Amino acid sequence: MAGRSTRSINGSNGSRTAPARAAALADLLHYECSTLLELFRKKENFTEDVTDRRLVSVPPPSSQLDTRDKLWRIHSALLQCKKLLETAVAKEEEELGGGKKGEYENQRKLVKERLPLLILSTGELLKAAEGTTSLTPSVEGLEVNVPTGLLDLKLWVYRVYKEVNYWSKTAANTLKDLPSVIVKEGARTTRARNRRSTRR
Numbered sequence: 001m002a003g004r005s006t007r008s009i010n011g012s013n014g015s016r017t018a019p020a021r022a023a024a025l026a027d028l029l030h031y032e033c034s035t036l037l038e039l040f041r042k043k044e045n046f047t048e049d050v051t052d053r054r055l056v057s058v059p060p061p062s063s064q065l066d067t068r069d070k071l072w073r074i075h076s077a078l079l080q081c082k083k084l085l086e087t088a089v090a091k092e093e094e095e096l097g098g099g100k101k102g103e104y105e106n107q108r109k110l111v112k113e114r115l116p117l118l119i120l121s122t123g124e125l126l127k128a129a130e131g132t133t134s135l136t137p138s139v140e141g142l143e144v145n146v147p148t149g150l151l152d153l154k155l156w157v158y159r160v161y162k163e164v165n166y167w168s169k170t171a172a173n174t175l176k177d178l179p180s181v182i183v184k185e186g187a188r189t190t191r192a193r194n195r196r197s198t199r200r
Contacts, residue, residue: 018128019178022121026172029114033165036111039104040161044154055163056080067178068129074171075122081164082115087144088160095153115164118171125178 041048058077065073089112147156 018121019125019175022118022125023172023175025114025118025121026168026175029111029118030165030168030172032107032114033111033161033168036104036107037158037161037165039107040158043104044158046154046158053159055084055159056167068126070174070178071122071126071129074167074174075119075126077167078115078119078122078171081160081167082119084144084160085112085115085164087146088157091146091153092157095150111161111164115168118168122171122175125175 040046056077057080058073059069061073089108147153
């Protein structure tokens with residue numbers, strides 16, 4: 001798995017752009033979260049058609065969104081996913097007990113550790129696109145409502161995993177369309193700064 005991860009993120013010649021590397025990381029997280037969902041379904045005897053309910057709240061997708069808005073949207077969603085996932089893992093261990101660590105627990109740990117890396121990547125791309133950190137999304141003050149009943153808790157944890165799975169796939173698809181756009185916008189920003197410097 002380690003060999004797969006290295007190849008997936010870095011590529012064969014290490015020449016990928018930052019957006020392409022972030023997209024590869026998102027693809028890897030999506031793969032790992034899909035595995036986690038499968039393990040959870042087997043553990044809890046859930047079917048794939050468990051009722052969905054959105055837990056992450058961001059503006060709807062639109063063809064009118066520019067690069068910064070697209071990056072802001074996925075970065076905000078991933079930040080919310082991180083808070084939800086951390087809460088879900090803590091609550092699951094508290095209510096269901098740590099117990100023996102097996103394949104499911106190891107996969108859950110892997111996803112929990114991978115998600116912040118993708119958030120870091122999308123955050124850096126967002127800063128590069130907008131040239132400022134003032135509009136960086138935050139989850140400060142975000143309330144996470146956790147069900148109290150055992151079955152409801154398990155269903156909620158499952159929905160959290162599905163959110164991470166959905167947004168990692170969305171991030172991968174979005175990032176794959178961005179490389180040339182970010183480069184062009186970055187070049188325009190640099191030229192504008194150079195012109196201002198020359199006038200001075």
